[in-house]
């Protein structure tokens with residue numbers, strides 16, 4: 369009680385007006401400890417489950433109009449129907465393949481460019497500018513040009529996705545490369561490492577933390593680009609399925625598509641994070 | 657034992673494994689510049705064990721990194737007839753993403769040693785520094801002293817004829833340090849290495865060195881050179897070692913207080 373009063377007075381005094389509510393609101397901040405504390409098992413699921421809970425509750429209580437947002441169980445039933453009738457499987461497969469192939473090409477290109485530009489001044493002078501330029505142009509704006517150049521086939525979709533993936537991989541790997549401790553380079557020098565060994569044993573492992581951060585952005589970028597290419601121009605894939613459902617007013621099918629995108633995005637991010645924890649086990653960070 | 661001033665010597669007499677002539681090293685420019693070394697001349701004979709002593713910040717690490725070729729001189733010259741040089745850094749620099757064995761094996765891989773042979777040699781060296789059970793651990797799982805020992809194993813794996821060591825045993829307990837002194841002395845004699853050894857511990861310097869070089873502080877110059885003519889093997893707690901160490905400590909204390917005052 370006294371503490372609250374003291375806090376309130378401290379808050380109110382400089383402002384010269386009584387602001388007890390503001391003083392109270394800021395109190396819990398003082399209780400924080402340094403660092404995020406122990407990891408919660410499956411903690412990353414709590415937020416999405418909470419959202420699902422609110423959605424279910426709202427639908428059951430009749431607060432959410434099913435024409436606006438279909439109830440979760442209807443969505444589940446629709447998904448099952450689509451799967452049973454063999455309409456969902458092929459679309460899901462096509463979308464996942466585009467995601468994976470685009471990601472693979474984008475990661476390879478981003479990594480190669482980052483190494484070239486990170487290790488040589490000339491490489492940086494040539495590569496960095498165009499990448500920064502591409503960075504400032506959204507994929508959506510490039511789409512008309514890419515359509516003209518590559519037509520509407522798979523190639524154009526893969527290239528669009530790869531272009532979106534390349535940017536975060538390049539930026540974060542390049543940054544990771546450049547912030548490798550100078551002592552490691554000195555050490556490599558006294559060990560007389562040859563350039564190939566220097567890149568393989570020092571540069572790439574040292575840049576891995578940056579690369580993984582880039583990869584998490586890249587996975588998201590890959591799904592985002594996928595949504596764009598599938599909705600603008602496609603005859604298959606989840607996006608196409610949703611587009612079609614839109615013209616027939618099938619809200620439930622649209623929601624199935626959205627949920628699928630969400631689940632796939634969440635799932636692939638979890639995979640990247642797991643790999644990150646495995647590969648970067650030599651680091652000691654707040655994460656542990 | 658005899659005592660020599662660090663005066664310039666006749667050039668004709670110089671034929672060491674590493675010869676430093678009037679080495680000057682300045683960091684930075686203008687009024688903020690720091691002169692770390694100011695005219696250091698030193699003759700390190702092939703197969704000798706030279707210990708460098710001096711107050712903190714007097715330029716010992718700078719001297720080693722110049723000899724290792726990691727940094728350029730401001731003026732003067734360093735000539736070495738014996739290459740390559742192996743370096744053990746002050747902060748045990750290990751690659752954190754490699755295992756203990758991986759760090760040691762990297763030095764062997766560079767020389768084209770085959771996989772099986774690498775494994776065997778790394779295990780042998782880790783045994784030498786008493787870390788046999790830790791081959792598959794990562795550096796962050798080791799104590800500071802253990803990391804220093806891994807760095808020692810790696811430096812030995814390089815099989816260089818000149819070994820530069822920057823306070824290699826600073827984080828070790830007295831017992832482990834004594835054991836590693838014996839090992840280092842044995843390896844030094846067996847391989848005929850030339851060792852340049854930086855330490856803060858005067859007794860350690862006398863225990864190991866053929867010669868102890870005392871550096872002055874800011875700017876770093878050679879203040880005294882002591883030849884240690886004590887019979888090997890020596891014990892760090894023997895009376896002759898203690899006597900010479902006391903003499904050097906007095907000189908060092910005088911130098912430090914001159915600077916503080």
Ligand SMILES: Nc1ncnc2c1ncn2[C@@H]1O[C@H](COP(=O)(O)OP(=O)(O)OP(=O)(O)O)[C@@H](O)[C@H]1O
Pocket residue numbers: 683684690691692710711712713714715716717718719746
């Ligand atoms: N990279 C650098 N840039 C600027 N000044 C430096 C640099 N490295 C060393 N110095 C300066 O040179 C001087 C000598 O440093 P050095 O590291 O060689 O000391 P040291 O004798 O090894 O000390 P210690 O015993 O504490 O390790 C110090 O005054 C330091 O501030």
Ligand SMILES: [Mg+2]
Pocket residue numbers: 716717718746822
């Ligand atoms: Mg030092």
